[in-house]
Amino acid sequence: MNNKEVIIEKIIKDALDVSNENISKAQGEADAILAAAKETATNFAEENLPKGKAQADEIKRRRAMVANLDCKRIILSKKTELIEKAFASVADKMRKDDKKGYIALITNMIKASAEDNDVVIVSQKDKDILTQKEIDSIAKSIGKKLKLSKDFGDFDGGVMLCGEKFDKNLTFALEFEQIKDEQEEKLAKILFGE
Numbered sequence: 001m002n003n004k005e006v007i008i009e010k011i012i013k014d015a016l017d018v019s020n021e022n023i024s025k026a027q028g029e030a031d032a033i034l035a036a037a038k039e040t041a042t043n044f045a046e047e048n049l050p051k052g053k054a055q056a057d058e059i060k061r062r063r064a065m066v067a068n069l070d071c072k073r074i075i076l077s078k079k080t081e082l083i084e085k086a087f088a089s090v091a092d093k094m095r096k097d098d099k100k101g102y103i104a105l106i107t108n109m110i111k112a113s114a115e116d117n118d119v120v121i122v123s124q125k126d127k128d129i130l131t132q133k134e135i136d137s138i139a140k141s142i143g144k145k146l147k148l149s150k151d152f153g154d155f156d157g158g159v160m161l162c163g164e165k166f167d168k169n170l171t172f173a174l175e176f177e178q179i180k181d182e183q184e185e186k187l188a189k190i191l192f193g194e
């Protein structure tokens with residue numbers, strides 16, 4: 001080997017040594033950076049995982065509570081609907097099964113509220129039950145002038161009294177609403193065992 005080749009070989013060897021040393025240093029630095037990143041990630045996970053789990057548990061709890069409230073609201077809505085249907089069927093049942101009792105009920109409502117010259121509006125369903133003859137009989141018994149309207153009301157039962165000063169709503173819808181408000185708790189116990 002001549003001097004020139006020895007020098008080239010020496011330069012190449014020195015370059016490889018420096019290169020290997022740089023690669024080794026770079027690998028060491030990369031390993032240190034990775035280890036630090038892993039430690040940071042581990043610390044972050046250890047710190048935040050319980051917080052995240054707590055937040056997730058809170059979100060689940062809230063969603064369960066909202067779902068439970070929605071269920072209760074739907075159940076209450078259906079129960080209210082059943083109570084309203086029960087009240088609505090009362091007038092039809094009385095008309096069908098106890099016509100005398102039905103007339104007596106409306107008669108008492110009119111007697112309690114009528115004033116002289118009131119016009120009595122009956123529902124379409126009651127046009128054959130509460131005739132002018134019935135109204136004349138009620139008027140005679142309370143000593144007041146009453147007139148049956150030729151128009152029929154768009155309500156399920158009961159009557160409207162149209163007076164000179166003001167009108168009176170004696171429809172079953174209003175009466176039942178008042179009774180329902182007063183008796184709803186008892187009705188719920190009877191119907192739903194609550």
